[in-house]
Amino acid sequence: MRIGVFICHCGSNIAGTVDVAAVARAAAKFPDVAYATDTMYACSEPGQEGIVQAVQELQLDGVVVASCTPRMHEPTFRRTVERAGINRYFFEMANIREHVSWIGKNTERNTAKAIELVRMAVEKLRRNRPLIPKRFDVVKRVLIIGGGVAGIQAALDCADGGQEVVLVEREQSIGGKMAKLDKTFPTIDCSSCVLGPKMVDVGQHPKITLHTLAEIESVSGYVGNFQVTIRKKARFVDWSKCTGCGLCMEKCPSRKAPDPFNEGLCTAPSINIPFPQAIPKKAAINPDTCIMKQKGKCGLCAKICPVKCIDFDQQDELVTVDVGAIVVATGYDLFDWHKYPQYGQGRYPDVITSLQYERLLSASGPTGGHIKRPSDGKEPKTVVFIQCVGSRDRSVDRPYCSGFCCMYTAKQAILTKDHIPDSQSYVFYMDIRSPGKGYDEFTRRAMEEYGAQYVRGRVSMIYPKGDQLVVRGADTLAGTQVEVAADLVVLAVGAEAARGAVALGEKLRVVPDQYGFFVESHPKLKPVETNTAGVFLAGACQGPKDIPASVGQGSAAAAKVLALLSKDQLESDPQVSRVTPARCVGCGKCVQTCPFGAIKLVEDRFGNPKAEVVETVCQGCGICTVTCPQGAIQLEHFTDNQILAEVNALCPPRIRVNYAS
Amino acid sequence: MSKVAYYPGCSGQGTSLEYDRSTRAVCAAVGLELVDVPDWSCCGSSPAHTVNHVLSAALSARNLDLAHSLGLDVVATPCPSCLTNLRNAALEMEDEAFRDTVNALLDRPCAGRVDPQSVLQVLVEQVGVDEVARRVTRPLTGLRVACYYGCIMNRPPERMRFDDHENPMAMDRLMEAAGAEVAPFPLKVECCGASFGVPRGDIVARLSGKLLDAARGLGVDAVVTACPLCQMNLDLRQSQINAALREHFRIPVFYYTQLLGLALDVPRSELGLDRLCVDPRLALGKIKAPAPVR
Ligand code: SF4
């Protein structure tokens, strides 16, 4: 075998603390190494060309590159050696940046460690075998989880791109948080006027199948071939017949339950269509409050319904779909501000959340767009906004910035003045973070044109006095305490991961970060990909995002899906497990241990049980290989003899064993 | 019958004699035995810890040791300021190095652990609100009160480990058990100006004035406290506050033990109601003299 070794400087990243030339000189003496050199940037065009040339001129049949992490450039170099004419699995990478130069300062020791890592790579490469990927068909359909603005955008873009879309939303209507907003920053255009037509498009698009009041039950399969089971919750109304006339809602006698769409500011009947623009515009019964479901009496809606579509015995329904790609767009939830005892923990009715205020501002909200305080319905003249409630506050485990609260608070201050011209707004803030296009101008307008008083400092307590609320805080710019007598206090609550996100992530094999937001594949270069092939992220499920960013990401995820589904076939990764039937005793231990269900027991022609790996399902994790008591399963490209060769390169055995045999 | 060590604190010997006496009477009436810490000494109150932490801890450590010698694991004190010192000392002495420096100052090293608690905590946790309610024979029906805890009774929360530090309810629940109507007092953990009484009367007038103003806004007949200093600032200084703020507050300020004592039918001579500066008779007249429950 003739191996070429290339030691990358990575500018000063590696060469700064590793003597790369010395590493190359040492590598030249390793067995089977025919050529060793150092190179400025191995991944650059001249760097890759150098590799191709060396392979061709020196007839190399294996290449080792010592540079950065394989997560970054292993695919790059595999393509390079393939271009040079050798199988891409005759390539090995030694990570001398993350594992050496970035973590140590001592050049001598770094160089020694780099040499050892290269020696391991060479020893492994000497035992590599050519692997050829298999090809399989792609299901041309995409599942989108979450019908907020990001999911809607992704669904429409995918459908317009010609793919079939299945959109699953757990609420009764799509629209998400945006549907609850009155106006949007920084243009003050009406939220539902922008979103409404898009929702209608989703409802009418021939390529989109919409399941609302539905959740993901289970997911199996792999990129290009996922099988997803969806639980469609019982809604006790036959939606194929319901016309959305709303007669039932008027007659329903049970209307004590807080209306979730209006953030609990008013109540909703037990049979309900959440809001006028709902898509689909169908009624559903809330079994927890429905008198018929609870006590077995009533049934008024069934009597009144002109098309007789009420079905109190309806059951949950499971639907299974095959999809080639999945977009997660599950959005966010609001921080539960009741964790702040100093803001009353819900004791004062006139302390409300920003989203509740949004419903008060909205013409379709419970007050018809008139700002009225919840306690007595009076119009507030002094409104205090408190920012960073559940953002940037370590004491409640929310150290991150929610990103959009500064902007929506400015918007709400502006709208307050519009609604009540003789009102005065105060905004307690920490910093103003408004980096988007037109954003800074917008917050300035709130201060300068609309006269909102911005006070920098946290609020220490809110307490009632008479029919007002005294808001006491610090003005850290003036260095004094301030007290404002407010008629209404609006808490700019921060964003947190949607409830159930972690459980969903488990089903999709997408990792959540410590706060429950899904982790993208690479924060800069792969912002909508996940580490599970074929699963993409859009919107605030990945971290707090405003509408423009969510829409942008929805489109980005759609572009990725379209690129994926434009292929008729995909290549499967050949780095999978393989069973040596002669050694396999059919104990089935591997079947139990494989986390992906990729191994099944079959019978050979003598009727003996033998394990068999389903290549397309196997993720190459290698758990089975260490489980098998017979050593009958080997993971291609990481066989026992390859790994032992690496270990021996590091700590040579006293007695030389020839593992190459 | 539960039994705890009792640390009265210096104010109980002077400025708040009526707090100490009513505390003892109430505890006896609900079946809680208080065993006085023998030969106890001052905890150093507010000055000591501002000067020297080791000295301050040593003052408390001596008392903790004496309490421990009684063989009881809880030492109760009516005064939140004493409580703060005892608790701080007890917690800080868990650090070995600190304990050694403290012990060097003592005749006898502080051995063992006792848990300092407020009498309020003991009443709520060991006796129980239901038990207190069961023993009430002359409910305070008709009396509307605001419970004021002061700023140190429950804070810092990780040290005091009792009740809610923003909205404590222990006294509220005891007063309800006693039959009084309790108004939700939003400023129940605000500072009254504490020990600024001597050097900066103006601060006390402003802060305590705010408390009295809030209480008046709630239409209560009386304020109920659990702290000698709070009681003094609100009651003894009420006329000073009135003069400074041109106000006309006339709100009696009781210790919660005094009102509990009334409800438990403790002899009035034990409650020291005559030691209050703002005349409590108007407020007490609100109580609809009910027939004894039993
Ligand atoms: S359930 Fe019947 S009454 Fe209600 S909206 Fe549907 S069609 Fe109309």
Ligand code: SF4
């Ligand atoms: S490597 Fe083994 S355990 Fe892992 S997925 Fe493949 S078959 Fe399953």
